[in-house]
Amino acid sequence: MSVVKKVSAESNTTAPWISASQITPWILAIVFLLILPLIFTSGSALTIMNQMAITIIFALAYNMLLGQGGMLSFGHAVYMGIGGFFCVHLMNMIEYDNLWLPLPFLPLFGGLFGLISAMFIGSFSTSRAGTVFAMISLGVGELIAASSIIVVAFFGGEEGIGGDRTMGPSTFGLDFASQIEVYYLTATWLVISALAMFLFSRTPIGRIANAVRDNEERAEFLGYSQRNVRFISFCASGFFAGIAGGLFAINYEILTEENLNLATSGSILLITFLGGVGFFVGPIIGAIVFTLLQTVLSLYTEIWQLYLGTLFVLTVMFFPFGLTGLIAIHLQPYKLGKISILFRPYLHMVVPAVVCVLSLSSLLEIAFHAKHAAIGEEQMSLFGIGFNSHSFLPWMIVIVLSIGSGWMIRRIAPGLNESWDEANYVEPRV
């Protein structure tokens, strides 16, 4: 909602060509991207940041479909993957066939190949929206993922195909052998793509894509063919997904079937939805949070996918507007100057909520360990405390803690609800 409001505020006739409030977030983002590798200098941090940047582009591209156009795709990895595969082939042509192509421009070609494949598939898949579109996207995605294993010449079969990014003509004296150079290349493409996608949402076709999403019939009676509108959104989304694929090829120098399959398509849906589909920044937040969660959780626990799955299902059920939506609903109390009403109840909620989440996950961890650890390996440790997962006491403690904190939450919740209503109460205009 708030985003929509902001848009209209920008549409005043008196607005200057570019206002400070419009350009500030972008400047901040660029500065942030520039100094980030100075703060986190380790190789693994750079790897994660590169991964994040690529995921952000892909998620933003995905949201052009889901958020802006209302099309749910279960096969969008295909366009990123095909862009990536073509880019690896181009890298190999640079290396072996003397193709002259500076590496920084490679993602553009990834985008073009993503666009071409989207044009081809979109020509029949975008004739409908909703469930039919979702099913076609799934079928086409599975078709291409399954084909990739048997079409060895292009996809490299099960091993995938690899390349070497450092073999191209040197650009500005860079050969992209070091990760930091790749980071700045990726970050540059991130800014370019994000800006382009942001501007796209402000064009006539971007606005009409929204209109078709909300009410395709009405849009048709205003002169727009819903099919054409969806097709154009789909192609644009394929283009940016292809750019992400090109960057993936440069970063990892290998693409496999995994880049095309349902698991990848599904996780981009998860990321975008987690972040919030109704907002431009939603996929960005989703990509950052998801990459961090994935990295951190997989370090500490074997059942991290269970946690992510649970988080996803709970998000769909209780916060369909995602993390960004959760932030956005606080804008109303903030504007009313009543945000401070929420501080105390939130503070009360923090401790039981954290205890509840931690004790429930501890319960899962202990149960998982008790069930699957090798025989004789009964010792485990949680939060630095070592104990025997088969003994009674740790079970007892986490069960009591989760029930206790759950009970506390139930007790505090009505008060929180009241404060929430109070903070959102608008005095009637007299």
Place this chain on the structure above:
Amino acid sequence: MELFFVNILDGLVTGLLLFMLCSGLTLIFSMMGVLNFAHASFYMLGAYFAYKISTYTGFWPGLVIAPVLVGIAGALVERYGLRRVHQYGHVPELIFTFGLALLIEEVVQFFFGKNQMAYDEPHILDFTAFTIAGNAFPAYKVFMIFMAMAVFLVLLYILTRTRVGMIIQAALSYPNTVQNLGHNVPLVFMGVFGVGTALAGLAGVIAGPVLGTFPGMAAVLGSIVFVTIVIGGLGSLWGALVASLLIGWLQTFAASYNIVIGDVLMSIGFSKPVNIDDGAFRDLWTLTVSQIGPILPFLLMVLVLAIRPQGLFGKRET
């Protein structure tokens, strides 16, 4: 020729199994407009429940208890999950069931680990029913055919001869009208979802011993199930049956004939390029039909959609 008959029977087993999944999915879709992405996950749950029960009591009680448990799980999912998400529209519903599929796979791994379970057919059916030219046809597959047929007949009876069936049939054709006729729609939804998932569970119970009971079993079948109902036409039970059998036979026949596509191409007049290792189409010459078997259903789907977007038997445009 004998191999042909074996394939016909094997394909029938696969096809009917597929239909047990597709029928439930179609019922749910027709009634609620929700494509249950987690449908194959309930099939997996059926196999795992039955396995767990079989470790205590043997195979037969699981045949009844496991589908009931799956049905209850399905009804609970509808009541406490789907109904909540329903207010946001069909796309979030689809996303919800997609998340559910992920979650169920993780939960199953949590309890049972990543390995295949030792879930086997009952001893009483562990013999060869008959042989066709040296190819043994196990009794368990005969049992599967009869089970699937029985399910189909019961379903047919309920849909055409009972009051509940009439409501469901009406909902297939006029989903909005039925809602306005004063039937307890939420209860009907919960029931249909429960029965649909129970059918998937039953398919899991009888397929588990043959196709393997492991955490990836839902993913293996999941996409095929969707492809099947899209080919048959979303919402059409007959379409689901025809498409299930079609795909069952397609896959069985493709898997059993080791024809190299290059030979086919040559036999219709193409000449094989000399330095085949460099050509962009080199795979086309070396692939066998059995290798492309797994992608045939998807190819068929794209083909059908290109020619007849509403599917073979689809009437309603959704």
Place this chain on the structure above:
Amino acid sequence: MNKPAIELQNLRKSFGLAEIIRGVDLNVVKGERHAIIGPNGAGKSTLFNLITGKLRVSGGSIKMHGEPVENLKPFDISRRGLSRSFQITNIFPKMTVFENIRCGLLWTMGYKYSFWTLVNRQPRLTERTDEILEQINMSSKRNDIAGVLTYAEQRALEIGITIAGGADIIMLDEPTAGMSHSETDYMVELIRGVTENKTLVMVEHDMGVVFDLADIISVLVYGEIIASDTPENVRADAKVQEAYLGSAADAEH
């Protein structure tokens, strides 16, 4: 004079075995305000949906300014200068009032599928949108989300979207349905204002509105036009009184 704005010849539409529109002949002259009335189930909405391309015709022809348009897609008909509103409010509920109107302007102002212009940087577009907001007296609601407007406001907004594109034929499907007396009076004045110098075709149940606005009234009963004339003549027509007006007038009091 000119070719009629809309010309129906022997138009037919069946759903399965039921023939809903049974050979309708109708001429709508350019610039007139034409009302279609008739009892419930007479096929008024079906007739509307046939003309605007929402339904395919079973037989007969539809001509717009002399050119056949039957079975064209809605967007095609819209591009030829016919715009419609709906019986059930049909707006873009998540967008602001301003954006709703702007969506109605984009195609006819030539933006089409453009992805190289930014909508906020088009002074002409913004000006025109604001003019239409002014015309439907909704400038004060400019930045409100359309979904939270009152019913009457949403209906007025829908009229705004419908006329925004500058179509010369405006078709309104029960524009005053469900409104109070004062709201209806307001709506009638609004419609009169925005359809100045345009061809108006409307389906309406409220006889007050019909006799107030329409130059010509056509009466549709069981899929056939039984009368098409000036309000005075229609009022006096015995067939109409028998089939429709008598009972409807009774029902209203």
